[in-house]
Amino acid sequence: MSGPGPPRRRRPRPPRSRPLLLRAGSSRAAGQGRRSSGGAMAPLRDCKAWQDAGLGLSTASNEACKLFDAVLTQYATWANDEGLGGIEGCLSKLKAADPNFTMGQVIANGLELIGTGSSVRLNKELDSAMRTMMTLSKSQPLSEREKLHVAALDMFAHGQLPKACDLWEQILQSHPTDLLALKFSQDTYFYLGYHIQMRDSVARVFPFWTPDVPLxxxxxxxxxxxxxxxxxxDRAEKLALEALAIDQTDAWSVHTIAHINEMKAEVKKGLAFMKETEANWKNSDMLACHNYWHWALYFIEKGEYEAALTIYDNHIAPQCLSSGSMLDIVDNCSMLYRLRLEGVKLGDRWDNVLKxxxxxxxxxxxLFNDVHILMSSLGAKDHKTTDELLTTLQELAKAPGEDHELSLAPSLGLPLCQAFMEFENGNCDKAVDLLYPIRYQLIQLGGSNAQRDVFNQLLIHAALNCKSKAKQNLARCLLRERDVMRPNSPMTERLMRKAAAVHSMA
Structure with a gap:
């Protein structure tokens, strides 16, 4: 999802759709409404509707308020809605409706930072937009909630992700139905690997999200x-099914069930579920590729590599090429690397991803993105790009400042990258020496349990191919551990047979 997500989404290109015209008294025609929790069309909220919800916005423009709602709705549902004008289209019109609307700038800059893999360090235009937002916020009589939104985004922009989450939580304590604070914090917790916090953050506000509250x-x-x-x-599946009973196009809830079947190695159930629901989620342009990725994982688990490659070639690779989304890039790299560990010939696919x-x-x-990008340069045997990635990361890690991610590079990011390199170079004992001591800390790099499983698979494959008998024995220990967590896993059974063969030859 992520991750992670899911890891980052690119702000999509504006869809070719009719313009968004927000006129008082109109409905879905010309993009006036958005889907409510019951699946019916609900009007976009104007100034008074936001005020009535206890989430007043500091703008006198009803059009700006409705466009803010349109952007938030699409972000929350993981899909560009052509009827609303797409996220990009709505953001453009939002800026025009009220150029000095601080929360409009918060959601625009937040999606660029949290959703795209961009950074004020890399993007001068974004840096300028953030400075404008900060200046504007100090010149206006904003509510305390709006001020906290500005401060949280400023923290995120400077790499202080945990502190940003603290401020979003402060908002949610007083305003539990502030969807922007909830969604920004959910995505950031995912990047941090704070899964307990991700769960509990929603638990604290969940009673307030009654069926009459939009989304x-x-x-x-x-x-x-x-x-x-x-x-x-079990609790997760029950809730996801409840959500899907309300809105079957909810691709995120489909994705949760896909994760559950993956983690439990319930391959037959997982394959059936993805096939049965495909028509409902395949048009969710931000998440469809990731759901196809989960579908292909079931085939890798079964050892049906051609079926996995068919999904990759038909859905995952083309989507990555068209979107450039970091989530899609991560899925591409992870999928190919898992197949590579299984010994599958991949042709020129790595070269295409490297582009x-x-x-x-x-x-x-x-760092989660870095290690996946490294997979692609290793797979394509582009030594120059590999060296460039590691050298520039090492340089930035020398002076991380307050950047949370860079502070983890010396202890986690760089050793993990080095383990991948050693494995690719045939130095399996060294790869295990680097990876085994940090295996329980890798959650700090973010992503989901399913996404990070590629690191577990790498460790097992490296241990199986070690010259050291002690490390060969470690491989068998890791497989016994995996068998307990994923009973009846075909992949574990395959690897156990390989381990037995290694043992008999030792």
Whole structure:
């Protein structure tokens, strides 16, 4: 999802759709409404509606308020809605409706920072937009809630992700139905690997999200994901199914159930569920690729590699090429690397992925992204790009300042990257020496349990191929551990047979 998510989403290009015209008294025609929790069309909220909800916005423009709602709705539901004008289209009109609307700038800058993999360090235009927002916020009589939103985003922009979450939580304590604070904090907790906090953040506000509150069914889906990531699978599945009963197009809740079936290695159930629901989520342009990724994981689990590659070639690779989304990039790299560990021949697929990842080699915004970008340069055997990624990361890590991610580079990010390199170079004993001591700390790099499982698989494959008998024995220990967590896993059974063969030859 992420992750992570899910890891980052690019702000999508404006869709080719009719313009968004927000006129008083109109409804869905020309993009006036958005889907409510019950699936019916609900009007976008104007100034008074936001005030009545206890979430007043400091603008006199009803059009700006409605456009803010349109952007928030699409962000919350993981889909550009052509009827609303798409996120980009709405943001453009939002700025025009009230250029001095601080919360309009908060949501625009927040989506650029949290949703795209951008950074004020890399993007001068974004840096300028953040400065404008900060200056504007000091010249206006904002509410305390709005001031906290500005401060939280400023913290995030400077790499202080945990502190940003603290401020969003402060908002939610007083305003539990502030969806922007909830969604920004959910995504940031995902990047931090704070899965318990991700779960509990929704738990604290969940009673306030009654069916009459717009998008409440999607909050059920957020809660179900936090429950799933903390291994409360039955409760998570119940909530996700409740959310889907309200809105079957809820791709995030589909994604939660996909995770549950993956973590429990319930392959048959997972495959059936994805096939049955595909028509409902395949048009969720921000999440469809990731759901196809989960579908392909079931085939890798079964050892049906051609079926996995078919999904990759038909859905995952084309989506990555068209979107450039960091979530799609991560899915591409992770999928190919898992297949590579299984010994599958991948042809020129790595070269195609590298064309997309290469431009992000020096970004170093999230370590989780870095290690996936590294997979692509290793897979394509591009030694220059590999060296460039590691060298620039090492340089930034020398003076991380208050950047949370860079502060983790020396202890986690760099050793993990080095482990991948050693494995690719055939130095399996060294790869295990680097990876095994940090395996329980890797959650700090973010992403979901399912996404980080590629690191577990790497450790097992490295241990199986070690020259040291002690490390070969470690591989068998890791597989016994995996068998307990994922009973009846075909992948574990395959690896156990390999371990037995290694043992008999030792």
């Amino acid at each position: 409440s069914s999607y909050v059920k889906g957020y809660y179900s994901f936090g429950l799933m990531e903390t291994n409360l699978f 997309i990842t290469k431009k992000h080699t020096k970004d170093h915004i999230l």
